Amino acid sequence: MKKSPTKDSTKWFGARLPRKEDTRLVTGKGKYIADFVLPGMLHAVFVRSEVAHAHIRGIDTSEAEAMPGVVAVYTGESLKSQMKSMTQKVLIPNLPAQYPEYWALATGKVKYHGEPVALVVARDKYVAVDAAEAVAVDYEELPVITDAEVALKPGATVIHDDATSNEIFAMTFTGGDTIEAQNENDAEVDKIFREADVVVSERFKVHRTGVTPLEPRGALCDWSETDGLTAWITTQRPHIDRLALVDILDIPPEKVRVVTPRDMGGAFGIKAPFYRENVIIAHAARDLGRPVRWIESRYECQMNVGQERDQVNYMEIAASKDGELLAVRNRGIANVGVGLVGVYWGFVMPFLGAIELPNAYTWRKGDVKLHCAVTNKTSNTPSRAFGNYPTRFALERAIDMAARKIGMEPSEVRRKNLIPELPYTSVTNDFYDSGDFIKVWDNLMAQIDLAEFRKEQAAARKEGRYLGIGFACGVELSGVASELMVPMENQPGYGSATVRVEPRGALLIFCGDAPSGQGHETTTAQAAASVLGIDPGDVVTTTGDTGTTPFGSGSIGARYGAVGVSAVAKACEQIKAKMVRVLAHDMEIKAETKDFEFKNGEIVYLLDPSKRKAFKDVAERIIMSPINLPEGEDGGLETTAFFESDVPMICFNADCCILEVRPETSEWKIKRWVTSEDVGNVINPMVVDGQMHGAIVHGLSNAIFEEYVYDEQGQQLSADFENYKIATAADVPDFELTYASTPCPHTPLGTRGIGEGRPASVSGALTNALCDALEPFGVEITELPIRPDRLWKKVQEAKAG
Amino acid sequence: MKTITVTVNGAVYEETVSERMLLVDFLREQLALTGTHVGCTYEGVCGACTICLDGEAVKSCLMLAVQADGHSITTVEGLAGDKLTPLQQAFIENHGLQCGFCTSGILMNMSEFLEKNPNPSDDDIRHGLIGNLCRCTGYVHIVKAVRAAAAVGR
Numbered sequence: 001m002k003k004s005p006t007k008d009s010t011k012w013f014g015a016r017l018p019r020k021e022d023t024r025l026v027t028g029k030g031k032y033i034a035d036f037v038l039p040g041m042l043h044a045v046f047v048r049s050e051v052a053h054a055h056i057r058g059i060d061t062s063e064a065e066a067m068p069g070v071v072a073v074y075t076g077e078s079l080k081s082q083m084k085s086m087t088q089k090v091l092i093p094n095l096p097a098q099y100p101e102y103w104a105l106a107t108g109k110v111k112y113h114g115e116p117v118a119l120v121v122a123r124d125k126y127v128a129v130d131a132a133e134a135v136a137v138d139y140e141e142l143p144v145i146t147d148a149e150v151a152l153k154p155g156a157t158v159i160h161d162d163a164t165s166n167e168i169f170a171m172t173f174t175g176g177d178t179i180e181a182q183n184e185n186d187a188e189v190d191k192i193f194r195e196a197d198v199v200v201s202e203r204f205k206v207h208r209t210g211v212t213p214l215e216p217r218g219a220l221c222d223w224s225e226t227d228g229l230t231a232w233i234t235t236q237r238p239h240i241d242r243l244a245l246v247d248i249l250d251i252p253p254e255k256v257r258v259v260t261p262r263d264m265g266g267a268f269g270i271k272a273p274f275y276r277e278n279v280i281i282a283h284a285a286r287d288l289g290r291p292v293r294w295i296e297s298r299y300e301c302q303m304n305v306g307q308e309r310d311q312v313n314y315m316e317i318a319a320s321k322d323g324e325l326l327a328v329r330n331r332g333i334a335n336v337g338v339g340l341v342g343v344y345w346g347f348v349m350p351f352l353g354a355i356e357l358p359n360a361y362t363w364r365k366g367d368v369k370l371h372c373a374v375t376n377k378t379s380n381t382p383s384r385a386f387g388n389y390p391t392r393f394a395l396e397r398a399i400d401m402a403a404r405k406i407g408m409e410p411s412e413v414r415r416k417n418l419i420p421e422l423p424y425t426s427v428t429n430d431f432y433d434s435g436d437f438i439k440v441w442d443n444l445m446a447q448i449d450l451a452e453f454r455k456e457q458a459a460a461r462k463e464g465r466y467l468g469i470g471f472a473c474g475v476e477l478s479g480v481a482s483e484l485m486v487p488m489e490n491q492p493g494y495g496s497a498t499v500r501v502e503p504r505g506a507l508l509i510f511c512g513d514a515p516s517g518q519g520h521e522t523t524t525a526q527a528a529a530s531v532l533g534i535d536p537g538d539v540v541t542t543t544g545d546t547g548t549t550p551f552g553s554g555s556i557g558a559r560y561g562a563v564g565v566s567a568v569a570k571a572c573e574q575i576k577a578k579m580v581r582v583l584a585h586d587m588e589i590k591a592e593t594k595d596f597e598f599k600n601g602e603i604v605y606l607l608d609p610s611k612r613k614a615f616k617d618v619a620e621r622i623i624m625s626p627i628n629l630p631e632g633e634d635g636g637l638e639t640t641a642f643f644e645s646d647v648p649m650i651c652f653n654a655d656c657c658i659l660e661v662r663p664e665t666s667e668w669k670i671k672r673w674v675t676s677e678d679v680g681n682v683i684n685p686m687v688v689d690g691q692m693h694g695a696i697v698h699g700l701s702n703a704i705f706e707e708y709v710y711d712e713q714g715q716q717l718s719a720d721f722e723n724y725k726i727a728t729a730a731d732v733p734d735f736e737l738t739y740a741s742t743p744c745p746h747t748p749l750g751t752r753g754i755g756e757g758r759p760a761s762v763s764g765a766l767t768n769a770l771c772d773a774l775e776p777f778g779v780e781i782t783e784l785p786i787r788p789d790r791l792w793k794k795v796q797e798a799k800a801g
Numbered sequence: 802m803k804t805i806t807v808t809v810n811g812a813v814y815e816e817t818v819s820e821r822m823l824l825v826d827f828l829r830e831q832l833a834l835t836g837t838h839v840g841c842t843y844e845g846v847c848g849a850c851t852i853c854l855d856g857e858a859v860k861s862c863l864m865l866a867v868q869a870d871g872h873s874i875t876t877v878e879g880l881a882g883d884k885l886t887p888l889q890q891a892f893i894e895n896h897g898l899q900c901g902f903c904t905s906g907i908l909m910n911m912s913e914f915l916e917k918n919p920n921p922s923d924d925d926i927r928h929g930l931i932g933n934l935c936r937c938t939g940y941v942h943i944v945k946a947v948r949a950a951a952a953v954g955r
Binding site: 021025026027028029032034125126212214215263264265266268518687689695698721722730732734735 | 819821822826829834835836837838839840841842844846847849876877878880881885889892893894895896898899900901902903904905908923926927928930931933934935936937938939940941942943944
């Protein structure tokens with residue numbers, strides 16, 4: 001067994017341990033979906049809609065079918081008798097919305113540019129691509145809607161035939177459950193606004209952007225008449241995909257196994273939904289009796305997934321002249337695209353964004369409403385900072401605008417209104433369990449000298465140089481508790497793990513969630529090793545295989561550090577208790593678990609340290625020699641634990657950006673980016689730093705560079721990395737990360753789940769710094785993306801009055 | 802179809818390929834060297850397919866296999882001998898990778914970069930990385946790893 005660098009097992013938790021994943025990955029030995037090959041494997045390529053909205057008059061597949069090497073061509077109508085629609089209960093949230101019925105391939109109409117219309121299966125990848133081009137689709141084009149506010153107008157063309165309007169979902173998040181209570185609340189909010197010293201009222205717009213993991217999606221499906229379906233899918237939630245395949249393809253549940261490849265090239269949310277492509281690939285494998293693989297192209301990926309945000313927020317905040325934030329009112333209008341995506345339907349992201357809108361501040365009252373519109377763009381899919389990005393931008397900008405009106409430092413307004421003590425329930429009924437926002441904030445401010453900066457800024461302005469400082473913060477989810485997951489996604493929020501001690505004392509751990517670069521193999525080993533006092537090198541973790549792992553809802557919402565690791569720790573504690581029971585029995589002493597220390601591969605009786613035994617010997621004794629056991633005890637050493645916190649949990653962060661804007665061009669340079677984080681107890685600081693770096697760059701890249709562009713005909717113009725630019729190494733700065741953490745009291749190891757919501761506060765800090773720099777011109781940024789050319793125009797407009 | 806002779810990671814291959822086959826597909830599918838990845842699907846933007854051709858870092862999705870006839874290639878599988886290179890080691894020690902999908906290409910690009918720039922500044926490294934996209938790391942630990950490898954090299 002490969003041993004880890006230090007022998008002291010009390011140091012594993014919190015150590016900068018090199019990752020177990022890395023040796024295979026730096027030598028090219030990782031195994032991603034495109035690296036899986038089965039004998040006789042066929043290659044699948046989709047034919048996708050070239051138009052955004054049209055009736056399908058006909059599909060001519062004859063030329064493609066006649067091409068040598070083509071095995072099958074599937075179209076939507078022919079599949080209806082072979083499977084159920086995608087609109088199955090397992091994929092539908094428990095939220096009142098209009099859920100359109102749709103199928104694995106388009107039937108009757110196409111509703112966005114890039115929608116799958118047909119599937120070609122061939123013996124060779126190159127032949128499949130040629131044959132897909134030979135499929136001729138006859139379209140009768142229909143009016144196209146790409147704008148959410150247009151889609152919601154009375155009389156607008158309704159995109160889904162079985163819907164009554166394009167408003168797929170709408171909700172009021174404040175005031176209670178009844179209309180009367182909500183109206184009463186709204187009236188109180190109106191009163192606060194009427195009487196407030198300061199009101200900010202603005203239309204904030206965030207463009208369509210999201211995330212693009214370097215590895216697109218893919219699936220490899222294999223069918224056996226006796227064993228059923230084995231599907232390797234790039235999915236964050238294999239257990240949900242399994243249920244969906246069972247229900248849609250009507251396969252007996254015991255005959256479907258879904259495996260997420262151990263190595264997945266990033267996901268960030270886009271691999272969380274259940275997609276129609278998986279269904280048709282599985283169907284093709286069953287129909288043809290041969291393995292079928294689909295590897296998505298970048299072009300398909302950018303056309304179909306990774307698009308989110310795209311929201312207008314009509315936001316108002318009321319404040320007092322001494323800087324108290326009194327009330328927030330928001331009308332969110334989200335462009336959720338076509339909405340045809342299992343689990344999320346385009347609108348679940350803005351739904352959560354509305355719940356989390358109040359952020360870390362003590363509003364007296366709120367009036368938060370959301371309208372979600374279907375349009376002829378691809379469906380919104382989850383993207384790191386799930387739903388939060390547009391509302392955080394709006395709120396953090398609005399607070400700076402209010403501070404300017406009041407004449408206070410924006411950082412002072414924030415600190416004054418931070419929730420002073422947790423737990424706390426927000427005006428949208430969002431529960432914040434624990435932490436210390438003030439401590440995090442004060443730690444941030446301690447990293448910078450604001451008074452000194454203001455002097456420097458004033459001096460620079462005299463020289464015609466424009467320095468700016470901007471702040472923002474974010475309360476983000478640490479896991480998603482069942483009380484939110486059940487209504488929101490019709491899934492449980494608990495974490496799960498099976499821990500198996502094998503007879504030589506190594507640990508095999510099985511987790512149903514499917515990571516995509518977060519280092520679960522390493523952090524799992526560190527957590528388990530620290531509980532059981534063994535070497536992390538002796539721990540092997542299997543993830544994302546429904547054939548071997550306990551049910552888990554998937555790697556989403558910063559679940560792992562919150563509930564996943566907690567389930568591992570809980571299972572290890574149960575193992576520990578059993579080992580102590582047997583060991584105490586063998587030693588003929590009366591003792592409890594706390595009387596023994598598990599350390600450096602040994603189990604030591606604390607009251608008499610001469611009584612000790614190797615961990616592996618106790619394991620072997622219980623597994624291989626299950627005789628003379630304590631009464632009622634069975635042999636074997638394996639357990640499965642499920643962990644659900646007693647309350648929903650959060651993490652928290654604050655950002656400060658200091659930059660300089662060149663007045664001639666409005667280009668800027670970030671001089672410092674300082675953060676303060678509450679991440680709870682840290683298992684591996686390197687991994688946590690890495691999560692933060694990635695998330696902050698993601699937030700910056702979304703705010704500055706990335707933008708999915710559609711023309712007025714709904715043509716997607718940015719479906720590649722040439723036209724959808726993401727930040728390169730030369731575009732972004734280094735970061736000064738600092739930590740002011742509070743251990744989470746609701747997890748066994750004090751850990752929090754982190755990194756998922758983290759990009760949300762970034763655009764606020766950036767744009768607040770830009771507006772601070774250009775304060776002499778009175779520039780207020782209200783739309784993203786923000787780029788030098790757009791900023792320059794704003795400066796010219798401001799100068800013109 | 803055409804028969805080509807290519808040296809890959811020190812071994813000589815004589816293989817028959819179709820003229821249209823991309824070099825990256827030849828490496829991955831014909832030689833089963835799947836450490837070289839496809840991220841942007843043949844646009845030449847993401848850099849995940851970067852290999853070393855006659856000592857030069859190139860994107861293998863922008864070449865046909867037939868163009869490699871008579872040339873010598875190193876892929877990520879061929880970087881390490883008995884032990885990892887200082888650059889590979891530095892990526893592990895500095896957490897220079899998360900999902901690992903872009904990593905092969907970055908290692909190949911930066912191996913060549915460090916040969917030509919043994920004493921790079923952070924700014925040099927960041928500009929040297931422009932041809933490689935990474936979505937996970939925010940680049941900070943990648944820059945740190947390359948810096949650390951350069952120090953070992955000196």
